[in-house]
Structures are given as C-alpha cells and as structure tokens.
Amino acid sequence: MTKETAQHVIVIGASMGGLLAARSLADYYQQVTVIERDIFPLPGENRSGVPQGRHAHGLLLKGREAIEQFFPGITQELENQGAIPAHLQEARFFINGGYLHDTDNDLTGLLVSRPLLEAQVRQRLLALPNVRAIENCHVLGLVTTKDNTCVTGVKFIQRHSSSEEEILNADLVVDATGRGSKSPTWLTNLGYQKPEEEQIGVDISYTTRLYRRQPEHLQGDTAIIVSGAAPNWRVGVLIAQEAENGVSSQESRWIVSIGGYMGDRAPLEEAGFLEFAKSLPTQDIYNTIKNAQPLSGLIPYKFPSSLRRHYEKLRKFPAGYLVFGDAICSFNPIYAQGMTVAALEAIALQNCLNQGTDNLAKRFFIAASKVVDCPWSTAVISDLRVPQVQGKRSLMVRLMNWYTSKLQTAAQQDLVLAIAFLSVTNLMAAPSSLMGLGIIFRVLLRNLWQQSKLPAIGKQLSVTS
Numbered sequence: 001m002t003k004e005t006a007q008h009v010i011v012i013g014a015s016m017g018g019l020l021a022a023r024s025l026a027d028y029y030q031q032v033t034v035i036e037r038d039i040f041p042l043p044g045e046n047r048s049g050v051p052q053g054r055h056a057h058g059l060l061l062k063g064r065e066a067i068e069q070f071f072p073g074i075t076q077e078l079e080n081q082g083a084i085p086a087h088l089q090e091a092r093f094f095i096n097g098g099y100l101h102d103t104d105n106d107l108t109g110l111l112v113s114r115p116l117l118e119a120q121v122r123q124r125l126l127a128l129p130n131v132r133a134i135e136n137c138h139v140l141g142l143v144t145t146k147d148n149t150c151v152t153g154v155k156f157i158q159r160h161s162s163s164e165e166e167i168l169n170a171d172l173v174v175d176a177t178g179r180g181s182k183s184p185t186w187l188t189n190l191g192y193q194k195p196e197e198e199q200i201g202v203d204i205s206y207t208t209r210l211y212r213r214q215p216e217h218l219q220g221d222t223a224i225i226v227s228g229a230a231p232n233w234r235v236g237v238l239i240a241q242e243a244e245n246g247v248s249s250q251e252s253r254w255i256v257s258i259g260g261y262m263g264d265r266a267p268l269e270e271a272g273f274l275e276f277a278k279s280l281p282t283q284d285i286y287n288t289i290k291n292a293q294p295l296s297g298l299i300p301y302k303f304p305s306s307l308r309r310h311y312e313k314l315r316k317f318p319a320g321y322l323v324f325g326d327a328i329c330s331f332n333p334i335y336a337q338g339m340t341v342a343a344l345e346a347i348a349l350q351n352c353l354n355q356g357t358d359n360l361a362k363r364f365f366i367a368a369s370k371v372v373d374c375p376w377s378t379a380v381i382s383d384l385r386v387p388q389v390q391g392k393r394s395l396m397v398r399l400m401n402w403y404t405s406k407l408q409t410a411a412q413q414d415l416v417l418a419i420a421f422l423s424v425t426n427l428m429a430a431p432s433s434l435m436g437l438g439i440i441f442r443v444l445l446r447n448l449w450q451q452s453k454l455p456a457i458g459k460q461l462s463v464t465s
C-alpha cells in the first residue's frame, strides 16, 4: 500500500502503545491523528492517564532496539537528557535465591523514567509532517456505517469544557486506550461478540519511592532486580534513572518499587516501607536506600490480574478498526514486557500494511497474538509458581517451572546460561532457545555439580565448627 491509497487514521490514546502504533501507521497513511484524554505534561512529568508512569519501568533490550528502529538516534537523545546506558554487566539479577552470574557481553539497554521516554517518543512522533495530536479530548465512541460493518470515525468531546460532542472521520481507527479499553463494550453495542478474555489473578502491589543516587551506591552498578522464590515471593527493583527536572544532568535518581503477590503490600509509611525492603529475598535494595535521600513520597499501585483479550479468535469484526497494546494484553508488570510488546506489535502492523489493507483487522490480530504468545505464557507460567495464584498447573507448566528453576540456579554459576536466560527475558531470543541440547546439558551438569559439592561443603562446615 502507498501513502496515496489510504487517507486518514485516528489513534485513540497517546501513551506508549498509541504513540508506537501512530509511528508505524505514519509510513502508510497520509494523515495520522492521535487523540488523547490528557493534556501533555512537560517532558519528564507524570500525567493522570498513565498512573503507572510513577512506578519503575524497565525497557527490555528488544524494546529499546525496536523504538530506536522507529526513531533513529532516540537512545542518544535520551542519554543527552540524563538517561543512563544499561550495560548488562552493571545490573544485578537476584533470581531463585541467588544472583545470576555476572555477564560480560555488550548487550546495552537504557535506564530512563517512563515519563521522559514517553515525552521523547511523543516529540519525535509529532515532528513527522503527517502526524498531529489532539489533547484534552475524550473519545466517547465509534462512528460506523449504517449497517455497522465499517468504522468510519470517532465521537469525542473536549474535556473540561461545555462544548458539543464532535465527530472526526477516518479510514482506520485504532484503539490504544490501554487495559480499560471500551472496545469490548463498543463491539457489543454494534452487534458483535466480545473477545474471549483470559485472566490470571496476581493481585500485585507496588509501593514506589525515588531517592538521590550517589556514586558509591552499589559500587556504581545501575540496577537490582529481585524476583521472589519459594517461600518468599516478594519482589523489588532498584533502577537508576535521570535526575528530576531542573537538576544537573550529572546527578541521577533511584526509582525503587517493591511489593508482592496476592495483596502483600509494602506499607505507605517510612519505617514499614524500609522493613518490607529488608524482607525481600536479598537485602541489597534495603542497604542501598536505608540512608539515601528520599525525593518523593511513597506511591502505591495495585495490579489485579494479567489480562489477555483474544481478538484474533473473533469471527466477525468491523472493517476500519483495530485494537492495540495493553487494550489487547496487559501483562503482570514485574516482567516489564508491556512497552516492548507494543513496539513489536507496531512492527507487526507495518508488516501487515505491507500487504495492503484488505482484511487488515484479522491479519493484524493474528500477527499481534503471535507477538503476545511468548511473553504471555512466560509470565503466566512463572506466576503459577506462586501457590496462591489461581490457574491450571498442567504437567507441562510444572515441568517448565521445574526446568526454569534448575536453569536459574545453574545460571548463578554459568555465564552462558545467564546470558541465554537474560536474552529470553529481554525478548531477544525465543523461550525455545533455552531448550536446545547444549543448554539442557549445561543446566543438568551444573546442577549435578552443585549438588555433589553441597554435601562436601556441609561436611567441611561441620568439621570446622
């Protein structure tokens, strides 16, 4: 398809999903209009439509790569504003009771606050000549042909004003309004079926605080990621990010988010928060923040369930309409997958548009479901390790979790396994890459070796004590 054949596309929602969808569409449509409920804040500042922006946001390696592909030079632009290059060897991953082996490869990510990342992506997007944004407008619903077979635009209203409802027409409308998307309801109202939904209740809570980062903290390392394991399922991250607005770019901050499953929540007062940090599977986050200077209050967030909507299974869907990003799938945030999946969906959308617009929704939803499949199943299988999380633990799920725990234990001693594991969690490699014979062999050998060493160490300890 060329720009001449398709005219106007509306993207509803200007968060990471909407911005990346708009960027991919800008190569194919003459005019892209992004409609956002919020007024855009100053770069680096939070806004109410993205409450999760106040909490730690890790950008996976694959996500940084995809965003850089859409906006060449953006990594450097963000670094110029204080974002910190994330060399894997400067990050510490505490998983399954121990730290992963130090890595020595040159995979580099980016540590940046969510508001700054979004602001820079938005600035680059809106610099494209065929993209514009309408802020402060609430989309109320869809406009369709009389027979409801085709979406032809949206109805919206200016917020905080007494103005009338307006209509904007388009050849394509994309819903990127996040997890709370009204698409299932809008579709039902038009006489279509709702997509089938899958939910895994995790009841994750985050409590977040910002601190001043000092050069001596963590010997200069830039992140600690702590995953829970039986019997302590508490989780936490401490991630370096750019300093707040108005502070020298030589300074930086820590963002600390800690929490747990099934309502296990870090208290919203200083002493209780620090006590919770101390109770994580490792005390390294606690040791870093206990004397650090707080830069914010304690900010809570509750995430009830991972939620996937299977639009690809619908047999009928109106033409001229797509759903995108978290509106398709909202992942347990501890795996930091949402923005990267949105970027990969944007690439999938371009691949679909390369084949034209015929049957676009069906083709896109199938492509998006392939993007979502791996991160979804990795997250769900991992969540099912937590005994209180409800869900079917098939033999395959139990086998996968048994193998993954052996792999993680082995990766604490083995550089190759640590890199293989991090490549999968960063969506740089498929989970199947951990099932190659060479990897399985290393996992088994390391575990056998470690087990054979344990009694010997035990004996030594009892002799010396």
Ligand SMILES: Cc1cc2nc3c(=O)[nH]c(=O)nc-3n(C[C@H](O)[C@H](O)[C@H](O)COP(=O)(O)OP(=O)(O)OC[C@H]3O[C@@H](n4cnc5c(N)ncnc54)[C@H](O)[C@@H]3O)c2cc1C
Pocket: 012, 013, 014, 015, 016, 017, 018, 035, 036, 037, 038, 048, 049, 050, 052, 055, 056, 057, 058, 059, 060, 137, 138, 139, 140, 176, 177, 178, 179, 206, 301, 303, 324, 325, 326, 327, 333, 335, 336, 337, 338, 339, 340, 342
């Ligand atoms: C606590 C938490 C932590 C997270 N951490 C990470 C992380 O570490 N790494 C990562 O990659 N992802 C993370 N995520 C996920 C990530 O935030 C999302 O995947 C990402 O923002 C993409 O979502 P989205 O743009 O599809 O939807 P959203 O971010 O929810 O944005 C929806 C947008 O639509 C607008 N909108 C809604 N309704 C309307 C309407 N009717 N009219 C106009 N505008 C409307 C909203 O104002 C908003 O701007 C986290 C999520 C949570 C909840």
